[in-house]
Amino acid sequence: MASENDAIAVTGAVPAGQAESERAGMDRRGFLKTLGAAGACALTAGHAAAAPAGPDEEPCGVLVDTTRCAGCRTCERVCAEAHGLPAPDESDDVMKVVRSPSERALTVVNRYETRAGEVFVKRQCMHCLLPACASACLTRAMFKTPEGPVVWREKKCMGCRFCMVSCPFEVPRFEYHSPVPRIVKCSLCWDRLKAGQRPACVENCPAEALVFGKRSQLLEEAQRRIQGSPETYVHQIYGEREVGGTSYLYLAAVPFDQLGFRADLGDTAYPLLTREFLYGVPVVLTLLPALLLAISNATKENQDPSHHEATHGRLDAHTGNRA
Amino acid sequence: MAVSTLTPGTALREAGGFLRFFLRELKPKGKLLTPFNLLSAPIMLLGVVLLVIRFARGLGAITNLSQDYPWGLWVGFDVITGVAFAGGAYVVTFMVYVLRQEKYHPIVRITVLNGLLAYVFYAGALLLDLGRPWKVVNPIIGNSFGVSSVMFLVAWHFLLYMLAEFIEFSPTVAEWVGRRRAARVLGSLTLGATIFGITLSTLHQSGLGALFLMAKSKIHPLWYSEFIPILFLVSSVFAGLSMVILEGTISRKVFGARMSPVHHTSHRGIVLGLSRVCAGTLFVYLFLKALVFIHGQQVPLLATPLGLWFLVEVAGFVLVPCVLFALAVRRESLALCRVAAAMTLVGIVLNRLNVSIVAFRWYDPVRYVPSWGEVVVTLTVIFAEIWVLRWVVERMPVLSEAPGWVSVVRAPVPATGHAELLKEA
Ligand code: SF4
Ligand code: SF4
Numbered sequence: 001m002a003s004e005n006d007a008i009a010v011t012g013a014v015p016a017g018q019a020e021s022e023r024a025g026m027d028r029r030g031f032l033k034t035l036g037a038a039g040a041c042a043l044t045a046g047h048a049a050a051a052p053a054g055p056d057e058e059p060c061g062v063l064v065d066t067t068r069c070a071g072c073r074t075c076e077r078v079c080a081e082a083h084g085l086p087a088p089d090e091s092d093d094v095m096k097v098v099r100s101p102s103e104r105a106l107t108v109v110n111r112y113e114t115r116a117g118e119v120f121v122k123r124q125c126m127h128c129l130l131p132a133c134a135s136a137c138l139t140r141a142m143f144k145t146p147e148g149p150v151v152w153r154e155k156k157c158m159g160c161r162f163c164m165v166s167c168p169f170e171v172p173r174f175e176y177h178s179p180v181p182r183i184v185k186c187s188l189c190w191d192r193l194k195a196g197q198r199p200a201c202v203e204n205c206p207a208e209a210l211v212f213g214k215r216s217q218l219l220e221e222a223q224r225r226i227q228g229s230p231e232t233y234v235h236q237i238y239g240e241r242e243v244g245g246t247s248y249l250y251l252a253a254v255p256f257d258q259l260g261f262r263a264d265l266g267d268t269a270y271p272l273l274t275r276e277f278l279y280g281v282p283v284v285l286t287l288l289p290a291l292l293l294a295i296s297n298a299t300k301e302n303q304d305p306s307h308h309e310a311t312h313g314r315l316d317a318h319t320g321n322r323a
Numbered sequence: 324m325a326v327s328t329l330t331p332g333t334a335l336r337e338a339g340g341f342l343r344f345f346l347r348e349l350k351p352k353g354k355l356l357t358p359f360n361l362l363s364a365p366i367m368l369l370g371v372v373l374l375v376i377r378f379a380r381g382l383g384a385i386t387n388l389s390q391d392y393p394w395g396l397w398v399g400f401d402v403i404t405g406v407a408f409a410g411g412a413y414v415v416t417f418m419v420y421v422l423r424q425e426k427y428h429p430i431v432r433i434t435v436l437n438g439l440l441a442y443v444f445y446a447g448a449l450l451l452d453l454g455r456p457w458k459v460v461n462p463i464i465g466n467s468f469g470v471s472s473v474m475f476l477v478a479w480h481f482l483l484y485m486l487a488e489f490i491e492f493s494p495t496v497a498e499w500v501g502r503r504r505a506a507r508v509l510g511s512l513t514l515g516a517t518i519f520g521i522t523l524s525t526l527h528q529s530g531l532g533a534l535f536l537m538a539k540s541k542i543h544p545l546w547y548s549e550f551i552p553i554l555f556l557v558s559s560v561f562a563g564l565s566m567v568i569l570e571g572t573i574s575r576k577v578f579g580a581r582m583s584p585v586h587h588t589s590h591r592g593i594v595l596g597l598s599r600v601c602a603g604t605l606f607v608y609l610f611l612k613a614l615v616f617i618h619g620q621q622v623p624l625l626a627t628p629l630g631l632w633f634l635v636e637v638a639g640f641v642l643v644p645c646v647l648f649a650l651a652v653r654r655e656s657l658a659l660c661r662v663a664a665a666m667t668l669v670g671i672v673l674n675r676l677n678v679s680i681v682a683f684r685w686y687d688p689v690r691y692v693p694s695w696g697e698v699v700v701t702l703t704v705i706f707a708e709i710w711v712l713r714w715v716v717e718r719m720p721v722l723s724e725a726p727g728w729v730s731v732v733r734a735p736v737p738a739t740g741h742a743e744l745l746k747e748a
Contacts, residue, residue: 102390132537138475139458139467156467159454161393162474166537173390174454176383181454265540273536274473277529277552281476284526292421292518299423 059148061247063218068209071120075201082200103173106186116253124186125171127247132270133163149188244269363706370703385696392691397452399679405445410563412438413524420517439488444708446481473533480527487520499719529556543682545633548615560604562671565664583724598660602648640670
């Protein structure tokens with residue numbers, strides 16, 4: 001554990017650009033929740049959201065350590081508050097079934113009985129590095145920000161739900177009972193990030209199960225935890241490679257397929273599944289018409305004698321042929 | 324165009340004349356109380372009511388769509404199956420204008436019309452399914468080009484293809500309204516529109532398959548492969564032609580009186596010819612399916628319920644019609660051709676619905692089953708298309724001879740373009 005604290009002392013520097021008052025209010029616990037020199041992950045105050053990522057700019061993310069999660073579901077509550085959604089049902093009954101994020105709850109905590117005892121797993125959008133949803137979206141309403149979060153933009157979306165079909169984690173949800181429906185999913189609290197704050201769930205997790213920071217540093221931290229207590233963790237960081245890597249990373253004490261994670265998604269980024277097809281499109285668009293025109297001309301020449309005849313009014317011969 | 328020589332005054336009078344002509348033509352021809360009308364009209368009315376509810380209260384009000392099944396009957400059947408059925412237009416125009424197989428010329432107009440209307444109605448049904456249809460212009464005019472999206476490609480191609488088909492069909496409209504010069508000019512665009520249309524079709528027929536490439540983790544392995552786009556493209560050939568064969572049969576019954584003699588006499592040869600193409604492409608398709616199957620080492624999967632269902636689709640409705648088509652061609656049996664065509668169409672419905680619905684999230688015990696509202700709206704779309712088709716066929720020279728001033732030159736070698744011929748005449 002000592003190594004872990006060292007690491008945080010090194011990397012948990014005060015977020016650049018954050019308001020002085022906030023800086024002062026940040027206790028040790030606050031540091032624990034943020035990794036990396038820029039707590040707001042390259043989102044210094046006033047930083048334009050649309051600014052392109054520099055070569056050294058790195059996506060931020062969240063590390064979820066399920067061995068620390070106590071299942072208090074504070075994240076569910078504060079998430080609902082932060083996004084103006086109905087307060088979640090706090091009773092234990094809802095925990096009896098495995099839930100997915102819904103159009104009324106961007107994040108949910110599930111409980112699993114495992115050989116390591118009860119394990120709680122918070123689920124939400126994984127904020128893939130190469131998101132299927134964004135590459136599926138024909139209006140660029142689903143959009144991968146250079147800073148990491150994958151966000152949905154109301155002004156653009158036409159509601160085709162192709163993002164839902166494509167997302168391997170089945171995250172985007174649709175408001176089926178609204179005449180003006182929206183696609184609903186976790187945005188990694190994009191608005192809070194822009195204001196220099198951390199995601200609401202991370203900010204409020206009392207068990208310190210969530211850490212916010214640059215993805216590379218989260219990975220290092222995760223490795224450190226695994227190496228620090230190899231008997232506690234399975235030696236896998238879910239999200240490190242899955243579907244090309246995700247900004248949400250998970251640590252667990254039992255294999256991930258026992259915790260509702262699909263183990264069969266593969267490491268290939270989903271947009272690559274359609275890339276070959278899309279690369280073929282311009283080729284077909286340029287070559288096929290030329291080919292068709294050539295064939296058409298060739299067949300015209302073949303028919304030339306009859307064509308000649310026909311244009312000179314000898315028509316019945318052809319009608320006869322056809323009959 | 325003819326209009327360019329007109330002064331504003333005469334143009335106005337022209338427009339008025341056309342409006343009167345159009346209003347006159349709008350009146351129904353023939354009996355109103357036919358069994359088809361009596362069946363379809365109430366369903367369409369109900370469909371309209373349901374659509375009003377759908378737009379007022381959201382998709383959930385009349386559909387069984389869910390978070391887990393974002394696409395249901397409207398996408399799976401109306402759009403994806405409907406567009407495969409409409410594939411006949413690009414195949415037939417390819418045979419007539421590119422390969423110049425004159426034999427098929429009599430069915431070009433009706434096939435193009437069918438294709439055009441199928442796209443307008445079935446691809447148009449996508450609008451009913453869009454949650455936010457008022458944003459549909461975004462990927463077209465807007466600053467929101469999602470060029471990495473297969474859906475972007477498909478949407479654009481639908482649009483452009485409708486335009487191409489409209490150009491291909493436009494000489495017919497011009498003949499109907501009696502515009503000689505317009506008919507000539509538009510006719511000269513046919514070859515270009517055809518080539519453009521065929522190119523677009525190959526891309527969006529396969530593109531409809533490519534929509535499912537990223538649903539890799541959700542579609543049963545027997546139906547998922549990286550070759551879905553090619554399978555969709557190849558199957559659109561025999562799907563479209565089977566539709567042409569069946570439509571031809573129905574048209575002869577319904578519109579027999581309007582058909583030109585050329586049409587009647589050529590029917591047999593055309594059906595047999597198309598059947599030969601169907602048999603060939605069905606065989607190619609089977610071959611591809613077998614390759615994918617063997618490559619994926621999927622034999623053990625066959626012993627599951629979905630495996631049997633897969634066999635029903637592939638053996639029952641691909642292999643069998645393939646053999647039937649071949650037999651029909653050899654025996655020159657039109658009846659057998661029709662049976663094979665009908666079975667092929669069933670096979671296409673099965674395949675497209677299997678990919679988009681049955682094999683989608685096959686592991687989920689909660690299944691999507693379309694609501695009655697979804698079925699009624701689907702029927703509404705189909706009936707509406709038939710009504711418009713009938714309206715057009717009964718007025719424009721689609722199956723019938725073109726007006727005298729065209730037919731002299733049109734009938735024999737239309738492939739060389741009306742314009743050229745008219746010049747000579
Ligand atoms: S988890 Fe799904 S919704 Fe979230 S970024 Fe990845 S593909 Fe998009
Ligand atoms: S539903 Fe909206 S966000 Fe999703 S793919 Fe369609 S347009 Fe994009």
